[in-house]
Amino acid sequence: MAAAGAFPVIPGTDISGVVSAVGDDVADIAVGDAVHSMVRFPEGLAGDSRAYAEYVAVPASQVAPKPEGIGHVQAAGAPMSLLTAWQFLIDPGHDHPNPLQPDPHEPVPLEGRTVLVNGAAGGVGHLAVQIAKMKGARVIAVASGRHQTFLRDLGADAVIDYTATLPEDVVHDVDLVLDAVGGPRTGRFLRTLKPGGALFPVFPLGYSGAEEAARLGVTVSTTQVRSSGAQLRQLGHLLEDGTLRVVLDSTYPLADARKAHERAARGHVQGKIVLTVA
Known part of the structure; x- marks a missing residue:
């Protein structure tokens, strides 16, 4: 081998x-x-x-x-994609040490909350939209405009075409952002969250907004999906x-x-x- x-x-x-x-x-x-x-x-x-x-x-x-x-x-x-969305939003399903942060990842309640999903049309994103909606959340989906009908059909309450409008400029006071795109730009979603809200970047590498998150009173958490x-x-x-x-x-x-x-x-x-x- x-x-x-x-x-x-x-x-x-x-x-x-x-x-x-x-x-x-x-x-x-x-x-x-x-x-x-x-x-x-x-x-x-x-x-x-x-x-x-x-x-x-x-x-x-x-x-x-x-x-x-x-x-x-x-x-x-x-x-x-399903395990990633589920382990981030509902239940990590394991007690392995988190290699991406000191503390275990803890999902937050979804029923009655407002959840923004970035990268909503992709593999993880389109399942995250459905899971959040199934759990009683109001869902804002961020994707390119060609996906609007698709995402509405999956249950999204609102769809933002990021090619026309920056979501961080128009969305405020959401409870949770699941950023299925992640990377260095994930910190831009901090300003969309209400105090006590949470940002879950699926790909956290390059994130540098810890001080801003602390100042705003929001949690940033990630996890490693596991089989x-x-x-x-x-x-x-x-x-x-x-x-x-x-x-x-x-x-x-x-x-x-x-x-x-x-x-x-x-x-x-x-x-x-x-x-x-x-």
Whole structure:
């Protein structure tokens, strides 16, 4: 086996398919079961997840039954984005030390609150919009204007086209910002929050607004999404009954993985990009 991070690297983390073999110590998964998973994340980040493949070895604890009523393509699009949105907004689902900050990440109540989701049309964002709405929040979605009808259909109460209007200039007194884009510019959302509010950047690298956050009386918190078959099992019924929908931007055969990455690089993705195996 190649060392982690050594070439050739097989990328990818999310899968859905049919079990072809199980270990001797696996009791609750059988050959022929339809399952999905986020594979070895974050420990496999350097190339040990290896999901861009026809056959993938997965720890049994990270596997969940594929939700009935949706196909393998949608099920493959769910794990990373769904677990990220859920672990940020509802329940981290683990007690591992937080590698991104000294304290554990703590979600905040959503019912009756106003939640702004930045990057709302993307993989994490479009599921975060649905989860926040399901939990009783008023949801403001930030995305480019072409996604307005899409986001309204997912339940957003208001949509801001960031290409026409800067959200930080027009939004005030929200309870929570989930910034699915993150990065150095995430601090601009501090001014949209009411005192006691919270900013959750999914990608916090480059954030430098700690002093401003303290002055404004708002919390900034992030977490590292982790594989969890238990949480995927818990959330399966929400995908089965249509409460949550995984929307597909596009699909590509596995052999055209390069084209899928080129599509992602062009941006303005609506939902998920999925690779298929014939």
